[in-house]
Each structure stands twice: as structure tokens, then as C-alpha cells.
Amino acid sequence: MSTVESEPSSSPPPEPAAPERVPSKQPPIPFIRGEDRVRKMLPQRKLxxxxxxxxxxxxxxxxxxxxxxxxxxxxxxVARRAKGQAPSREISRYANEHGFAIPRFNSPPGSDPGVMSMVKTWGNIVEHFYREHGTYIKLKEVWDARTLIIAFFSNREVEDITFGRTRPIRQLLEDLGYGENEPLMWYLDRDEDSFVHESSPDLLHCL
Incomplete structure (x- = not known):
């Protein structure tokens, strides 16, 4: 009869996984009144x-x-419409092709009865895009842009900027006539003109 003992059938428990490394956060840069404004960092494609x-x-x-x-x-x-200029052909075409156009009522005598209300039409586009994709389009006044910008996200909601959310945005911009030379960029809100940086060396890690 063999005296060799058999090995236990149960295997040793696996070693615990190493804890996930959480990147350390840098302290906030002091924003005070001075000569070097934060808006000099923007616009740029990367926040x-x-x-x-x-x-x-x-x-x-x-x-x-x-x-x-x-x-x-x-x-x-649409931002120029209030000044009596012609609306964007691309926005008009997009609205007509997708059924978003809303006719302008109470038009002056002799005007084209088929002319659309750009304000209402743009609002219709915004509402539809929000229902379909969960992103609310805003018109914002920012630094270093000659017109209002079509804004999709702020830096206070960066967790929401995913591939699934940006893909329909890029498609919308393409449909509105934006090319590769007109990319999404980060801009500083116009009301943030009082934020300025303490000194230029503090910006090195930020560029």
C-alpha cells in the first residue's frame, strides 16, 4: 500500500490585485489680478x-x-440674423433637409412667404439634438472669437466628453459646413476676464 500522500485538491487563493493608482492632483494655481491673463492660454484644441x-x-x-x-x-x-444679414446657407439647407425649418410668421408685406425664422429654426435644431444625443447646444460669447461660438461642453463637465457624445457633434458640424480646418477648440468664457495669472513660470505644467 502506497504511503505517498496526495496533494490537496484546493489551490492556494490568488494574491490580491494591486490597488489602482489614482493620479495625484496638483494644487490650484492662484488666480489674481495681474498682467498675464488666463485667456492667453486659449483657444486651443486640448484643455x-x-x-x-x-x-x-x-x-x-x-x-x-x-x-x-x-x-x-x-x-x-443665426447669430448675425439680428443685424438683418442673410442667414447661413448651410444652416438653412440642413434645416430644410431634416425637417427642422419653421416658417417666419408676420413677415413684412412683399417678403418671401417661405422664409424661415432662423431663431425658431435654430431652437428646433437644438431641441432635437438634445433629445437624440443628450447634449445641449449653447451659443456663448468667449474671448478670441469674432462671433458667438456654438458650444457643446464646458470644462466643468469634462467627464461627459466621450467618443459616443462627440461623434454626433462632429457629424453635425460637418453637415453645417465645417471643415477639418475648423476643429472644436476650448475658449475662455467672456465673463471670466477678471481671472489672471500670478506669474508666467506657473504656466509651464499647464501648456
């Missing part, structure tokens, strides 16, 4: 880390200067 609350140790994203991801409105777009 600087010092304006991204995922990389800055702040209690709330609202403590950082407000920035918007978007594109300037094309010349003669």
Missing part, C-alpha cells in the same frame, strides 16, 4: 490641465475659470 478639475485639487469645478468647447459660428449664421 490645459490647470483648467481641468480632474487634475486640480479644487473643492468644486466651479472654482476654475469657465471654458467652453465649441466652434465659432460661420459668418452670416
Amino acid at each position: 490645459p490641465h490647470c483648467l481641468d478639475h480632474r487634475f486640480v485639487d479644487v473643492r468644486t469645478p466651479n472654482n476654475l475659470p469657465l471654458c467652453w468647447l465649441g466652434v465659432p459660428m460661420n459668418i452670416n449664421s
